[in-house]
Amino acid sequence: MTHQDDTDLDALAAQVRAFPPLNDDEVRSLLGRVRAGQEPAREELVDHHLNIALDEVLAHGNRGMDVVDLYQEGAVATIVAVSEYASRGGAPAGLRTFVRRVVDAHLESALEDAAIETQSEEAFVRDAQVYETAEVGLRQELGRSATVMELAAVLHWPEERVALVGEMLDSARAIYDADIAQYLDES
Incomplete structure (x- = not known):
């Protein structure tokens, strides 16, 4: 406590x-x-x-x-x-x-x-980390952003899961970027 x-x-x-x-x-x-x-x-x-x-x-x-x-x-x-x-x-x-x-x-x-709820949040964090690792790796390998199908093949996930995790990460990144931009604008 x-x-x-x-x-x-x-x-x-x-x-x-x-x-x-x-x-x-x-x-x-x-x-x-x-x-x-x-x-x-x-x-x-x-x-x-x-x-x-x-x-x-x-x-x-x-x-x-x-x-x-x-x-x-x-x-x-x-x-x-x-x-x-x-x-x-x-x-x-x-x-x-x-x-x-x-x-x-x-x-x-x-x-x-x-x-x-905690287990669900922890599972999402793990999925997000795995997704980002695959996303960065494929971007370096392909020289472009990977498609949902390519990510699904690397991750061995259904395309729906890849799309869902990708959308959630994009949303989280947008919120984070907006917060950071606010602080940068104030300086």
Whole structure:
């Protein structure tokens, strides 16, 4: 964790400590009010259960998502869990366990999605590096830019993949070039 993560975590912990866990009678009363459609009661129940979200975030550790982003996912799951539990007519004593299960499942899903996204980004970077190496090599060999078909033959990729990676690289280069041009114009 970075210093910023520690600072953010301290702020979240202070926020959560402001709403300690409720006893069963308080939960029963609030659940009844939530079932009667009172939004402030739902918000109060959520506030007093956000400590579960923070605990689960800490339990899931550094697994590829920023602690604040992960906490936001946990907070959303807490809102969903409280609303769902109230609508099902659950007993006050079971709310904390239900919230914990929902938050845990939601965080696991968010972390899996983040891992898949990271793997996808890493795969694109590898493809881009291989593509650029082949592109430069063929340009030197042929004395001109290679066609999609020529690149596909060298890379052993389908032409569609070559075209897609080429388009993505061209787009990234255009953005990079525009950023660099902006700084050059300022000098």
